[in-house]
Amino acid sequence: MDTRETPEQAELRRAARQLARELGPATVTDLDDDTRAKRLAAAVREAGWLELRHDNGDGSPLASGIEACIVSEALGAAVADVAFTGPLLAADLARRAGVAPAEDAVVVFNETLLEPASGGGIAVDVDPEHAHTGYVLLSDKDGPRLARTNLSKSQNSESERAHTERSRGLGEVSGGADLTRAIVEVPDGAEVSYVDGARPLCGDDLAQFTALGLALTSADLVGVMRGALDVTVAYASERRQFGVPVGSFQAVQHLLAEARCLLEGSLSTALYAAWAVDELAPADAIDAGRVAKAYCSRAARTVCETAIQVHGGIGNTWDCIAHVYLRRALLSSQWFGDDGVQLQEMANGLS
């Protein structure tokens, strides 16, 4: 038993944090900077991180859940407006189905965001420049089978309203609360077709896919907490009232101290969930993921709310980056289920 990272994992963490910090948005205004966002997307692509769950040639992924979660946490910490988890999940599903993933495919989820849709739904974490393929699962007598739908077509028909309501944030696609990751609505009745050569998925495939989703979204939440806390501690150390930094007041200090504790506890659960994806039996990996997701969702909500509170009035304005963290936390929490969903699943298991 040794939960320390390998030197390679530590190096990946360092590189991912550095890249995300350099190319991620430092301010809300930066979210409108398409040139920067495209450079970020290109850098993530060039680093090979979108291929971490591609087939290694023997059916196993190129990298484990740990590496995938290390990148996820780094991107969350920088509220990096780049598609990562979406494409990674699509590649993982394609690998399990024994096919090469379509370039920049993402998975279409049902409206609760808990599992892949069978037709219409929501494609989450879409790269607005590249994404065209949405994966869904169609069930036949052999079980669920990978199928595809065209995202650009569905976008034309259904998300016009979301599109026109958008005033800031990503590209041309987003309509969700999260300003850093795009979603595309796929209408019911959208045209879907089986992916050639895809073998039917078994229960274990779907369980491991879910475990990966729980781990990746938990890791993203850990990152979001870390980023929100860093920004807020810096602000509290600079912002002065009554002639002193507000961070010198015990009432403020205690909020931030609690946030730091929640971050540390979250990290401990998320690391185990990340390791469990490829190392434990599917049901146990899901259990590990549920614990992490329940803890991290609840913690992230508190930490991001603290970030807004400590920023005071400014924290409630659009131009303060604090809400960008909270909004990202909301999507990462809901995706694969928040603390309420996980606790209910666990409570239902007690019978």
Next chain:
Amino acid sequence: MDFRDSPAEAEFRARLRTWLADNNPGLPTSSTDDEYWARQAEWHTALYDAGFFGLSWPAKYGGHELPTVFDVILDDELAAASAPPRPSLGYLVQGITTHGSDVIKDRFLPGLISGRDRWCQGFSEPDAGSDLASLRTTAVRDGDDYVVNGHKIWTSYSDVADWCFLLARTDPEVPKHKGISAFALRMHQPGVEQRPLRMINGITKEFGQVVFDGARVPADNMIGAPGEGWRVAMTIVSHEREPGELGYVARYTKTVKELEGQVRADPAGFRPDQRQAVAWAHVQAEMLRLHVCRRLSERLDGIEHGPDGSIDKLLMTWVEQSVGDAAVKISGAQSALDPQDVGLKIYLYGRAQSVMGGTSQIQKNIVATRVLGLPTA
């Protein structure tokens, strides 16, 4: 990163599991019953004699010099077997190891670790709680001895203790942090009066008060140098804050397992909010188990935790109180009707966790200023 057992760890786990199958003393649900505290010494020596205590401590003092992560396995298996947790005295061992001379270590560590000698901790006083450095118990040199006068409180296990790890003021002329020294004082002597304390859950055997009225302690029993007492105390309390040192994970996991068992036995008998409270307690206990795993793994690098211990103490406190919340919620109306209700006792016991070993407010001060680096007023 590997959460699985190495071959040596797996062998240890199997051996421990076999031993526990035959040697679980079946004590009452921990910490909620005086019988538990009364029989704790028996459990300590049984665990030690079987080779399952003091896992990471030096062999010459009775330890096994194993990597610290073996304590994770010990806690796992104690919880799985519904056995009592391991005795929490790692912090005293750390205090003596860090500050005691070789003579002191040779003299006191073997008895402390084996459980043959029982120890209590004479730190807090009625007027020196969070402000521990203002303690007023005095130790005045008289020949080869010091003569001790004062009043200690929250002195765990003082009723059964052979020795007291005592903080006393030896120099009233210097600033308060600098005039304190630490001693190993023999409890069985005239001038030491033990007064029990009854806690809010009714137990009387865990905490006591001790009044010293002319008690004597040989100067040779000083731990560390004269005036080093504050540093000794800080070593001890920082370890006292670490769940990895305390072994409480086993207690929480065991309680959660029992609560889950109650729900499983009668699923229809519990409301959704009761079941979700148990699920949340499960999440919390599991978090702490994994957190301890991470912290003890970090120690393989030789990383020693300073102010981070306060983070862990706060996490542990939230776990204990979430477990207590689940316990009292599962009891439902019984918790209000039956003063002996176990859920009530677990809940009430848990309130102390945010006070003992340094209040949550103090821990947050430490995290804010020393971990986050926030400015001081």
